[in-house]
Every structure is written in structure tokens, then in C-alpha cells.
Amino acid sequence: MGKQFPAMLPEHEAFIKQQRIFFVGSAMAEGHVNISPKGHDVFRIFSPTEVAYLDLTGSGNETSAHLTKQDRITLMFMAFEGAPMILRLYGKGRVILPSTPEWDRLIPHFEPLPGARQIIYADIHTVKTSCGFSVPFFSYEGERETLLKWAAQKGEQGLDAYHREKNTVSMDGVVTPLGQQLASSSRSGEGTD
Template sequence: MAKQFSSIDDRLRDFIARQHIFFTASATSESRVNVSPRETLCLRIISPNTAIYLDRTGSGNETSAHMKADGRLTIMFCAVEGPPMILRLYGRGRIIHRSAPEYRELLHEHYAGEEPLGARQIVWLDFDLVQTSCGFGVPLFSYEGERPSLDQWAKAKGPEGIEEYRREKNSFSMDGLPTGMFDG
């Protein structure tokens, strides 16, 4: 049932565009595996083998630590509406921090220059394997909308409070790996 491809074609790009959620998975050989849900509004497929997403401040920063230490990253989409399918992008990622000139360039080019409060970095994935599978075991759900919680949290914290929070909660992974967020 699984099919493998070397890149994204128009059919797979259309599938991704219809999804409302995706998941990232990362790890190092010595760390816990991290799986995180993300809203697809922050995702861009910028070439047949490259995806980026605008990452916002969260309770941890495992993906950043794993990218710095190892680089392996998988992004998974699964249809919860319509025909069943799971799609995974396998590759190597890197983090582009807000202080990097490349961050501003990508923000301008792919997000109309708009940065939501709490944005902390862009995750870049170069993938060399795309795999689809049946998705028969994925339950059906109806999309109601995005939660306002992250925006409300960021607004209540304000820029200084978010910076303080990042220094406390986002500098190291749960396994003690540095995220690189405050290097230089």
C-alpha cells in the first residue's frame, strides 16, 4: 500500500494544501523522540524537495535541539477529512533563527513579511523521500478552526515576556541538548 517518491508532485502538493494539521518528528541517537502537531497555515512547500514552516514559541524547543545535533526530521500529514491518506516527508532539517538575515528574507518571500507575535524561528526541511500510505486507520474529524490560545498567550506575555520565557524554556531540550537559540 505504501508508495515512495523522490519529490512532491502537483497531486501531493494539493493533498498537503487541503490539510489543517501536520506533525513533526525528530530525535538524536541519544535523545527522546519528539513529535509535535503544527498548523498548516505556517507551512510552505517552496520546491519539490523543500518545505519550511514558521515555528512559534512553545513549551519546549526539541526540534531545534535535534536539528542542531543530528538534523533528521520527518513531517507527516494525515487526512482526517475526505479520502484517506498519510504522507510523510523524510529528510534533514535546519533551524533559521530570527536573528539570521535568511529568516527575514524567507519571511518576506513566503509569509508576505508578516511575523506573528511569538514567532521564534523557521524550520527548513530538505527531503529526499516522500512516502504515502493508505491512512485507513486514521479517524474522520471535522475541522472547526484554529485555536486562539497561542495568540492570546503571546499577546499577554508581550515581546519582553516571550524573550524571557524562551531563555528559560527554549535554550535546552528536555535531554539537555542546546537549541542554539541564543548562540551569538
């Protein structure tokens, strides 16, 4: 039977810090529901009710788009080794883009990784644990370096072009905060030769 809490307890924080992967769920009132896996050391706990993760460039940007319309977000962690448990954080999320004061305040808490495009920040209102008895055992062998190498090879200009092509609009046609920022900089003449 699951248990529910208004904030993370120290044992919840310890459990989260042991996990090598987490999943992010988001949705708008209409359209697709998105669930994304996240790897690398990108998750940070700022208080028992405040968390954030450094979002790396990917082929989509659904969570970011969803948060412009509906701020609901769920983060899920599960034990693949040791005692079974699933832990979910339910909250209200928002997108923090580079070149903003909030980015400047938060980015020092993260390891600099190639391809970082935004920070997803969440105010947590409910923490729920459940048994996880059916989750199989998996052994951690290491991080895939493919995304980081790809982003490093792209460089700043290549990533900017990729963001413009792949990360500005969601599957359901919603302009992402990154898309809004890129459109604004194009209109003002920034980012053009």
C-alpha cells in the same frame, strides 16, 4: 501499500495545502524521540524538495535541539476528511533564527504571527504515501487562538524571558540554536538594560 517518491508531485502539494494540522518527528542518536503537532497556517512549500514552517513559541524546543546534533526530520500529514491518505516527508532539517539573512529572505512568505521564534527548513529526499485507512474522520472547527493571544499578551520582552526560561535547552540537555543565540547576545551585552 505505500508508494515512495524522490520529491513531491503536484497532487502531494495539493494534499498538504488542504490539511489543517501536521506532525514533526525528530530525534538524536540517543535520548528522547520528539513528535510535535503543528496548527495554524505556518507551512510553506518552496519547491518539490524544499519546505519550511514558521515555528511558534511553545513550552519546549526539542526539534530545534535535535537538528543541532542530527539533521533528520520527518513531517507527516494525514486526511481527517475525504479520501484516506497519510503523507510523510523525510529530509534534512535546519533551524533559521530571526536576525539572520536567511530569516529575512524567508519570513515574507509567512503570515506574521505573535510568538514566531524560528523557521524550521527541510530539504526533502523522500516522500512516502500510505493508505490511512484506520485514521478516523474529524471535522475542522477552527484554530485555537490561545497561543497567539498568549504570545501577544507576553509582548517582546515577556517572550524573550520565556524563551530564556523554557526554550534554550532540550529535555536531554542539548542547547538549542535559540539558546546559543540568547547566550551570545547576553555575553555581548545585547538584550540587557
